[in-house]
Amino acid sequence: MTFAEKLQALRQLMFAKKIDAYIITAADPHISEYLPAHYKAIPFACGFTGSAGTLVVTQDFAGLWTDSRYFTQAEAQLTGTGYELVRxxxxxxxxxISWLCDMLPRGAKVGFNYELITVALAQELQHNLAQNEIETIHVDFISDIWQDRVGLPVENAFLIDEEAAGLSISAKINEVRTVLSINKAxxxxxxxxxxxAWLFNLRGQDVDYNPVTLSFALITPEGVKLFIDKQKLSQTDIQTLNQQGVALHPYTEVATALKELPExxxxxxxxxxxxxxxxxxLPKGGKIISGINPSTNLKSLKNDTEIKHIRKAMLHDGxxxxxxxxxxEERLGKEQITEWSAAEKLASFRAEQxxxxxxxxxxxxxxxxxxxLPHYNVTAESNQEILDDGLFLVDSGGQYLYGTTDITRVMPIGKCSATQADDYTLVLKGLIEGSKLIFPEGTKGYQIDSICRKPLWEHAINFGHGTGHGIGFFLNVHEGPxxxxxxxxxxVFKPGMVTSIEPGIxxxxxxxxxxxxxxxxVPGSSSEFGHFLTFETLTLCFIDTTIINKTLLSADQIEWLNQYNQMVFQKLQPMLLEEEAKWLKGKCQPV
Known part of the structure; x- marks a missing residue:
């Protein structure tokens, strides 16, 4: 079926079920950012492959709502599908939601799959639509038209030992129970x-790039239930979980278990x-206590063992x-290098680590x-040969048994323009200002964001994505809170949090x-004005200085840059071959 044929089939189902609008979300029952192939409904329906977007279909309109990171990509991918980009x-x-309220008549019905939408978003939808006497209905039309849909992943999972995680499973469960007790849950x-994955020291292969496995967990006064396909685990791991007070139940039984909870x-x-x-x-008579998962806050504060391992991962990644x-640098101009082949070569160097x-x-x-394109994904159609002039941007990362990395560098090639040099320098200024920041306890991300953007704002420049996100420990590359x-x-930012800083133009x-x-x-200094925090840079890769516009950098920014590159050289030199160390030394010469 073409995308247009799928859209027509969807509208026929909507007509038969008297559904006036149908919403397709980018989600799975775990509300994951990266989805197993089984749940990639938006690429199936319209061909859009970005990680953020929502489809809304009526009998006379079909649209994809997404943000500025994907405008160019969406316009290209939606061509001829019957869907329009809504910016x-x-x-x-x-x-x-407001569009639906404006477009649909009173008494209309809006359908969506309740398993693929958050509680918060579903309740917001219901509340706003109800104001216009519009009803919401649980319905799954995608399964009806997705004839060759792949099944749920069945990859093996495994436990990482306490020596790597820094805490046992039972210790983590006790930490969560303490938070639950405070919240009277x-x-x-x-x-x-x-x-x-964090709570049970569990890792898997069910989702591309994220070392997780499909599962649910339920903590009760009597014990802990982990809903997972037991076939994914070794007998040794099953025994370890049982010894730590975890009872295993089939993955598909979580809904039944919830329905059987006391009122x-x-x-x-x-x-x-x-x-x-x-x-x-959940029982209708129960008390729902809402908040960020206790484990989300706990895993964001990396323990000493995790930090030690993360530093090791940074060395190998560097x-x-x-x-x-x-x-x-040595092969450009001597052989054909494309965006695709460069990405593959970088992956091969990581695989050797x-x-x-x-x-x-x-x-x-x-x-x-x-x-x-901030979230550019090279394809056979878009793949460009890297020639002898301009800027080559590489945003990449690796999963190691002892850490997760995420780094972006820009490689100047040949003769670059003054605008390219200025843009490069302004972005570098933003990175430096965030990296050397000293801030009081209680500071939040939006306050740090403005400091990183200030060098760009001074030149009437801005960017449409966030400046930084949390990073997991051998876990998701995007992690909250x-x-x-x-x-x-x-x-608020606290010691132990690992976060990216990534301004852009x-x-x-x-x-x-x-x-x-x-x-x-990390902790900083203290004074009569309170305790202050700062950042320790973990990433170890030189920052190219060949095209910076020194007139845009202050003396302290140049000092930070020189010290950073020198640190990179000193830490990586012992792990490099002689000719590699010599090459890196040249890249790390002070400005």
Whole structure:
């Protein structure tokens, strides 16, 4: 079926069921960012492959709501599908709700799959639509028309030992129970796969780039239930879980277990990480206590063992990146190198490193105009040869048994323009200002965001994505609860949090610049004005200085840059071959 034929089939089902509008979300029952192939409904329906978007279909309109990161990509992918791009004014907001309220008559019916939408979003939808006497209905039309749909993943899972995790499973469960007690909750449902992975020291291969396995967890006064396909685990791991007080149940039985809970329960859920379908299974007479999953907050504060391992991962990642950029510099002009082949070569250098498991996300390798697409995904059609001039942006990361990495660098090639040099320098200024920041306890991400953007704002330049996100420990490359963005997220930065800093400038059709490091929040100084925090930079890869415009950098910014590059050289030199160390030393010469 073509995309247009799928849309027609969808409308026929809507007509038969008297559904006036149908919503298709980018989600699974675990509200994951990266989805198993079984749940990639939006690419199936319209061909759009971005990670953020919502489809809304009526009998006379079909639209994709997405944000500025994907405007160019969406316009190209939606051509001829019957869907139109609807540009979000505010990223990560459900603006289609107000559109539905304006477009649908009273008495209309809106359908969506309750298993593929958060509690928070479903309740917002129901509340707003009810104001216009519009009804919401649970319906799954995608399964009816997706004839060759792949099944759920069945990859093996495994436990990481306490020596690697720093805490036992039972110790983590006790930490969660302490938070539940503070919130006067007896039960706790966990749906988010990275929270479950952290809590049970569990890793898997069910989702591309994220080392997680499909599962649910339920903490009760009597014990802990883990809903998972037991066939994925070894007998040794099953025994370890049982010894730690975890009872295993089939993955598909979670809904039944929720329906059997006592009517007077007090259950803690995260409304942004729990699907509405499971919420509807909870006893109607129970008390729902809403908040961020306790495990989300706990896993964001990396323990000493995790930090030690993360530093080790950064060393190996730095070696791979050094070898990649040396290879690029030496081979460009002597052999054909494309965005695709460069990304594959970088992956091969990472694969040579100790305890490498896989990539932490699909590598963004964009040359000149393609680098202006913040979430560019190279395809056979878009693949460009990297020639002898311009900017090559590489945003990449690795999953190691002892950590997760995420880094962006821009490689100047040949003669670059003054605009490219200025953009590169301004982005670097933003990175430096965030990296050397000293801030009081209680500071939130949106405050740090403005400091990173200030060098760009002074030149009337801005970018449409956040400045930073949390990073997991051999887990998801995007992790909460903290972030650095304009959004007023009510989460303060604390020692132990690992976060990216990645400002950027994007000139459509020309070039893009983004420079990204990971930083660890650490205690700073104290005074009569309170305790202060700062950042320790973890990422180890030189920052190219060949095209910087020194007139745009202050003396202290130049000092930070020189000290950073010198640190990179000193830490990586012992792990490099002699000729590699010599090459890196040249790249790390002070400005």
């Amino acid at each position: 979000l004014k505010v990223p990560h907001t459900p603006e289609y 007896d039960y706790h449902l966990i749906s988010s796969l990275d929270d479950i 007077d329960i007090r259950i803690f859920i995260d409304p942004k990480r729990t699907c509405f379908g499971l919420f509807e299974c 070696v791979a990146l050094t070898r990649f950029f040396k290879w690029m 100790e305890s490498f498991v896989g990539l932490s996300f699909n590598t963004i390798a964009g040359y000149n105009a393609n680098g202006a 903290q972030n650095i963005s304009p959004a007023n997220v009510d989460v 994007y000139r459509p059709g020309k070039h893009g610049v983004r420079i990204e490091n990971l930083v660890l929040c």
